[in-house]
Amino acid sequence: MKKVTEVLRDEHCLIARAAACLDRVADEVLATDDLRVVVALDLLEFFEDFADGAHQEKEERHLFPALLRLGLAKHRVFELLDDHENEREALRSMWRNLEGAACGDPLSLDDFVRFAVEYAADQRRHADKENHVLLPLVEELMDADTERRVLAGFREIDSKLPRKTRAHYVALVQRAARRLGSQIAPRGVTSARRGAARGGYRPSATLRPRGSSRGARS
Numbered sequence: 176m177k178k179v180t181e182v183l184r185d186e187h188c189l190i191a192r193a194a195a196c197l198d199r200v201a202d203e204v205l206a207t208d209d210l211r212v213v214v215a216l217d218l219l220e221f222f223e224d225f226a227d228g229a230h231q232e233k234e235e236r237h238l239f240p241a242l243l244r245l246g247l248a249k250h251r252v253f254e255l256l257d258d259h260e261n262e263r264e265a266l267r268s269m270w271r272n273l274e275g276a277a278c279g280d281p282l283s284l285d286d287f288v289r290f291a292v293e294y295a296a297d298q299r300r301h302a303d304k305e306n307h308v309l310l311p312l313v314e315e316l317m318d319a320d321t322e323r324r325v326l327a328g329f330r331e332i333d334s335k336l337p338r339k340t341r342a343h344y345v346a347l348v349q350r351a352a353r354r355l356g357s358q359i360a361p362r363g364v365t366s367a368r369r370g371a372a373r374g375g376y377r378p379s380a381t382l383r384p385r386g387s388s389r390g391a392r393s
């Protein structure tokens with residue numbers, strides 16, 4: 176059985192691949208003024224149900240409460256919750272502009288591209304933050320009982336995905352990547368060094384639990 180950290184790292188990787196596809200859609204609009212509507216719909220369905228849906232729900236309902244019980248400071252969790260809310264807001268803005276953009280309305284196209292670029296960058300930055308700071312803490316802090324409980328919560332959320340199977344959402348991303356060409360690879364999630372070099376999240380920061388001896392900064 177996969178560990179909590181393996182489940183979340185795998186999902187971050189899939190989300191980063193979808194974000195790279197979204198970047199490509201935005202790049203194409205900038206180059207051609209045409210929006211790939213079917214691809215955009217697939218990606219927005221993935222982000223709505225899986226990334227901002229099931230994945231964030233796993234963290235919010237099961238991972239974060241477990242970490243709080245294990246001593247992670249509340250304001251560290253609030254920082255991650257803020258990221259989630261900002262991502263959801265950018266996603267709502269993409270949905271609002273999709274119909275107009277699909278009809279070629281220039282203002283809607285501009286706004287769709289702006290929010291798409293913002294959303295893709297936010298998703299990458301957030302996944303970097305979790306991969307490099309949060310998940311090492313999970314490995315350090317989580318005992319076997321907590322791990323079992325959190326994984327049971329994850330399975331319950333996966334069982335309620337709107338389209339029932341996780342494979343459906345993997346297929347959405349694969350289909351989008353295929354339609355966009357073979358060059359799509361995640362631009363992040365990065366290694367710590369590459370992330371810092373391109374101005375991404377710097378993992379020296381900030382999510383350590385209170386009283387931890389390793390590099391806490393409040």
Ligand SMILES: [Fe+2]
Nearest residue numbers: 231234255305
């Ligand atoms: Fe998150």
Ligand SMILES: [Fe+2]
Nearest residue numbers: 183234302305
């Ligand atoms: Fe995450």
